[in-house]
Every structure is written in C-alpha cells, then in structure tokens.
Amino acid sequence: MPLDRDLPKREILPIPDRPYVGPTKYNAADPKPEFPPRLPIRPPEGAPNVIVILIDDVGFGASETFGGPIATPTAKELAARGLKYTRFHTSALCSPTRAALLTGRNPHSVGMGCITEMATTAPGATSMIPNSAASIAKILKYNGYSTAQFGKCHEVPTWETGTTGPFDHWPTYMGFEKFYGFVGGETNQYYPTLYDGTTHIEMPERGNYHLTTDLADQAIKWIETQKSLAPDKPFFMYFAPGATHAPHQVPEEWSNKYRGKFDEGWDALRAATFERQKGLSVIPSYAELTTPDKDIPNWLDTPPEVRDALKREMEIYAGFLEHTDYQIGRVLETLKTLDIFENTLIFYILGDNGASAEGTFLGTFNEMIGFNGIEMTEQEQIDIINNHIEDFGTKKAYNHYAVGWAQAMCTPYKWTKQVASYFGGTRNGMIVHWPKGIAGGSRRHQFTYVTDVLPTILEAIGLPEPLSVDGVLQKPIEGLSFFYTFNEPSAVERHRTQYFEMFGNRGIYHEGWTAVTLHSKPWQWYNLPDYADDKWELYFTYAEKPEDRSKEDWTQAKDLAAVYPDKLEELKNLFQIEAARYNVFPLDDRKIERLPPAEGVLRQRYVDGSFVADPVVIDNFNRSFDITAQITVPADISGPVQGVILARGNDFGGFGLYAKNGVLTYVYNYLGLEIFYVRQDEHAPLLPSGTYEVRMEFTYDGGEETGQGGTVKLFRNHGTSDIQLGEGVIPKTNPVIFNVDAFLMVGNKTGGPLCEDLKGNNRFTGTVDWAEIKITGAPGVKSPEHRLHALMAIE
Secondary structure, eight states, rough: OOOSSSSSGGEEESSOOOOSSSSSOTTSSSSSOOOOOOOOOOTTTOHHHHHHEEEEOOTTBBBBGGSBBBBBHHHHHHHHSSEEEEEEESSSSHHHHHHHHHHHSSSGGGGGGOGGOOOOOGGGGGGOOOTTTTHHHHHHHTTTTTEEEEEEEEEEEGOOOSSTTOTTTSGTTTOOSSSEEEESSSOOOSOOOEEEEEEEEEOOOOTTTOOOHHHHHHHHHHHHHHHHOTSOOOEEEEOOOOOTTSOOOOHHHHHHTTTTTTOHHHHHHHHHHHHHHHHSSSSEEEEEEOOOTTOOOOOSSSOGHHHHHHHHHHHHHHHHHHHHHHHHHHHHHHHHHHHHHTEEEEEEEOOSSSSSOOTTTTTBHHHHHHHOOOOOHHHHHHHHHHGGOOOOOOSOOOOOOOHHHHHHHHEEEETTTTTTTTTHEEEEEEEEEEETTTTSSSEOSOOOEGGGGHHHHHHHHHHOOEEEEEEEEEOOOOOOOOOOTTTTTOOOEEEEEEEEEETEEEEETTEEEEEEEHHHHTOOOOSSOOOOGOEEEEEOOOOOSGGGGOOOTTOOOOOTTTTTHHHHHHHHHHHHHHHTTOOOOOOOTTTTTTTOOOOSSEEEEEEOOOOGGGGSSSOTTSSSSEEEEEEEEEETTTSSOOOOOOEETTTTTEEEEETTTTTTEEEEETTTEEEEEEOOOTTSSSOEEEEEEEEEEEOOOOOOOOEEEEEEEEEETTTTEEEEEEEEEEEEOOSSSSSSTTTEEEEOOOOOOGGGSSSOOOOOOEEEEEEEEEEEEOOOOOOOHHHHHHHHHTT
C-alpha cells in the first residue's frame, strides 16, 4: 500500500501522526473539499512475515540436520530449501541469549549478563533490558506488523513476576501484542504455569495435554486469526517452546521410537555423529573431534547396573526433540495452507546455548534433588534412577539426562551450556528459510552471533534502525546484518569480533582466531581460582582464504598459545577492550554472594484465588513458620468441607494445608520421593460450618543445618481460644527449592497435585477469606552453594 511516510521517517517510532493541514468546510454535505483517506501504517510493500523459532538447550550435534542422531524432519526440510549456518553463536546461557536475540545488543549491554535470578546492580547484570534497546517486536509493531510470542520468556526480572507487577519487561510491554507461555527458566510440560498476557490461566484440562503441542495450537490459531482479520498486515512471531530444557517429558510413543538407538553409549555416539557431520559438510573433512573434560566419565567407566537407565534417559531426550520439531512443523504447515509460506522469513535456531550438563554424571529422576544439594551415595542415586526409570518422561518424573549425553549432543566441540569459552557452549545450528528472498539449499560458514538476527530482519524488510522509540534515544544496534550472505555463499564475513563471558569463563573471536579461558565448570560452584591464575588458550578456527584452510582448527582442538604468544596477548587485550565497551566489567564469579538474600519478608497474606509466582513468595525454607487462614464454611454445604486452603509447589516438592472430608490436613511432598501427612486426630471434631481460623504451626528442628524436619501442630480457633486438632512430624524438608515453576495458590490447586488427596477438583468448598504465612523463628542457615546450584540450573 502506498504511503506518504517514506523510510527515513521510520527512524522515529512510533511514526508521528500527521495532522490534516488542507482546506476544510462548514457543512459536510458540501461537495468540496475532500479529505484524504486515512492510511494505516504498514511496512514497505512486499514485506515478509517473520518467524523466529528458538529451541531450548539443544547442542550443535543433536539434530540430524547438523549430523546428530535425532530426527528433525521440519528442520531438515527447511534446510533443503534454505540455508544452514554452521558458525552461528549464542551466549552459552538462556536469558543472555534471548535478550541479545530480541534487542540486537550484546547481553551485558542490555543488563543480561546472566540469568534474571542472579541480577546485581552492576550495569551488565541488572536483568532489566533498558528502554533504550527496543525489541524487534516493538520495532516491527510500530512499523505495521502484528506481533506475538509463544513459549518461554526468561527476560523478566524476578521482582516483576508477581501478580501486581510492575510488568515493564513482560512480552506484552516489550512489543508483543500477544503472549501465551510461561515466565522463567523452565516448566513442567504436563502441568505448566501459563500466562496469557500478564494473567495466569489454568492449564487446559486434557488428559493428553503437553505444553509444546498447546503452544503450537495457540500459534496456529493466532496465525489463522491474524490472516483472516488483517490479511494486509504481515506478522512477526517468536516461537520459543520450553522444550528441550529439562524436565525431559514427552509421550512414550515419541521416546519409544529411539529404543535401543543409544545402546553403545555416549562415546560411540560422539564418534558416529562426528562422521555424519563431516559427510554433511557442516564441519570440514579435516576437523578434529575434541576430547571431553577429564571429569566426564567414559561410557565404559559408568556402573554397569545403571547403563540401561542411562540409555533410556537419552531415548527420552531424543523423542522430546523430535516431538518439538514436529510441533514446529505443524505451525509451518499452516503457512502453506494459507499460501503465505513462500514470503515468510524463518529463522530456526536449534538451541539458545549448548546442551545442558546440569543433570549430574548419572542423570536424575527429579532434577530438584541435585538443585537442593541432597547428598547421596552413588549407589543411592543408582537405586533411585533404576527404581523410577519407567517413569522418566512421564508426569511422574522431572528427569534430566547425564552429563555424558550433554557432551555428546555438543559434538564435535568440547564443553556445554554455561561454558562461554568454547564452541560447545556457544555454537548452535541455525537455518534460514525464505523462498521469495533466498536461493537456498546450501550452507553458510560466515561467523554470526545471536545479535545479528535483528538487523538482518530489518534489512530484509527494508526498515531502518530506529533512532528513537517511545521518545527514548536508542542505543546503537550492536549486531551486524548477515543479509549479505543470503545469496552470496562466499561473501567475506562482516562480524569479525565478538566477546563471550559467563561467570568468568571468557572468550574472544577475532578474524578467525579465538582466545579462551576456562574459569569454572558447570558443576563447580565455589573455591574458584583468581582471574590472574586462569590459563588462556589460543586457536586458529577459521581461514578466509582457501589456501589457508589446511591450517584451520575448526573445533578448537589444538592450543596454539605456546606457538603464538604475541597473538594470544593481542586477543587478550582485545577482550579487555570489548569487555569494557559492553559492560562486562566487573567480572563476577561470586557465585555465592550475588544470590538473593535468604532474609526478607516475615509475613505475607493472600486472598482466595491468589496465584503467586515462587520468586516472590515468602522464604520459609529451613525455619519455623505458621500458616493461618480464616475460612467460611456454609451451613448448607453438601457433605463435609473439602479442598485446598493454601498450597505451594507441585508433584515434585511442596506443602499444603487442606480439608479432606472435613479433616484438617497438612501435607509435605519431599522431592517427589516421599510424602508426609499430618492429619487431625480421629477424635477431633470435623471442621464445622461458620467463619473461623485454622492454623498450622511448623517448628523446625534443624538448628543451623539445612533440610531437616520438624513438628507440625494443627489448630482451629473456637471463640476466644484455640483447639489443637492434631500433631505429627515431618522428618525432612527441601533445603533450597521446591520447583522452578512452583507457585502458591489459595482456595484451589491447579497444575501438578501435591498428593493423591488433591488430584482432580480440589477447590475449597467453602471460602478462604484470607490466608497467610508467617515466619516464627530465626532465619535458618541455607547452604549458599546449594542455592546457587538451584538458580543456575533452572535457566
């Protein structure tokens, strides 16, 4: 549609309204003058729809598209007609990658140097994306696009996750007109914590429910509606499912497809993947397979009695990734049905970082066991895994695979997620597909970084970089468009320098060279070395000139630090310059001190129907506390009062106060492994009709130790006095965390039920007028190492 607003004027967003300045008339019936028609804002003619797909925790060597063992037919089909980028890079961690993707700026430039749960006041780690770095969604919305996000959002500061906001950094405030998904690092695929906009919604009650399928359904519905009601408007969709982040959960028909496929173990899998990658030319024929860290056990060194379970862990992950790719395929089929596939620019990014090495060396039935720092012998871990292995992948488990599988998924590179120094943590496969704009079916080897996606989209559409958005002068976009590579396979790469940093792990890429240093391992939480003691390595990873290709070390296998010490010093100095330029300093490996403090609020009161995200719930771990609630039970109620009064957590950890057939009950779910009940005594009267208070008192017996138990007493007030209804013991408790997507609810419990009593409809059949948690003892001593492990692993 022709516009009277040319491109230069799009540098100020929103585009200012132009008032009519021509002649007017007294009577609208007069034939003259005529007012010009109102022209809606639209992007330049022929602008494509844009879809950015970002899968979670997928290593470079996972998908068949990049030589891995897992079928990804949707990705494979896109790559056949599109472009495979073999040197695309992320930040090695979730929140930083996503912030960089959406803003086109380096992670530390927009305050996202780490996950949001570990924010500090340092400019590079506030977790608050500044309004001077407008997202691609906001830029496109102001240029006439419809915008929507489906799936994971891990860019919201934790203090904004409560129901009262503020919502300044939620998707719907960052430019997305529609958001359907979850906020945080991960969620249960069967019982997710879902939001529509900023409003929590109850999970759809479907027996075969799975989050990734639901996200695809919602995305399809949105596309169909958008094209039906606004067919002249292109759309921008960001599709970011929580898959394949832990918990690895998928219907058995998907995981069973891989039965027996990984029987030879992770070392053999790495070798086979490496050969396939060379055959696909996603790595050169002369590339070397790197050696994993010495801490990662060889397959033959794993205990024989647990190997069948280890194999099953990988089978489930493989099914999870294929299922995710299938759901993405359903979304893209909608484009074909609507005849808009040819002019839709698709970025399919297989991983926001390398594969996750956060599942311990044996894997785990419930990743919260490790996050809580529960100490177990190797045999105890094996017993738990073997006893629950048939539950893995189902609603009954919150499982994660072993570190060895994670390293295999990052083939041919060494290291994994969290390690920004090496390609195993930062190199991910990416496919770009756009039939109208790309003569596809080939590979691109130019260096690209996640910040480059935004400027590439703008150039493909024909939009300028905005100078001002919402009246705020914008920081320059730091990414570099790789639009030039779309139809020039041999074009000289333009992104020639890029820093990497995560918890002191540092790296710098510059004109084919990389200098890196390993400061901490994913399973190393404290007693870290001084920065001055870090050993830097040097690699020549890419040669622009064909005659120099034989000198390339594509996989960072040959350390040249001793051969070219001057080059190493040059790159180390360059890292210092880039780090200072982009707010990386101060380097922060204080993996304990930067955690949110355990102390804080000592009382919180909630009303009936409250839904409170876990990061803003009162901290009652390792201490004495009360739950008090005023309830109203109608006289005409049919049968004894039933249902939840207050509950926090889910199937894999939490507690709740509820009524069961008129019996006041407190339940504690310990890591999904054991469930403890304290009920009112048999001779105590059932909860009567009327308005009164009930109370649970928990007296912690652990002193300065964490994760200990305590005594529970149950009360009901009667007139001016209290009646003790029952007493019991909870022998042990979670020391750190219940679950990443745990939440507190009053009067009802949706999502994963805490126990058998709360399955099905558990709404309180009276009214919970209010409920509160009050801390009654001195703060317990919580292991800072365990708190850190929990926060880092949830991203």
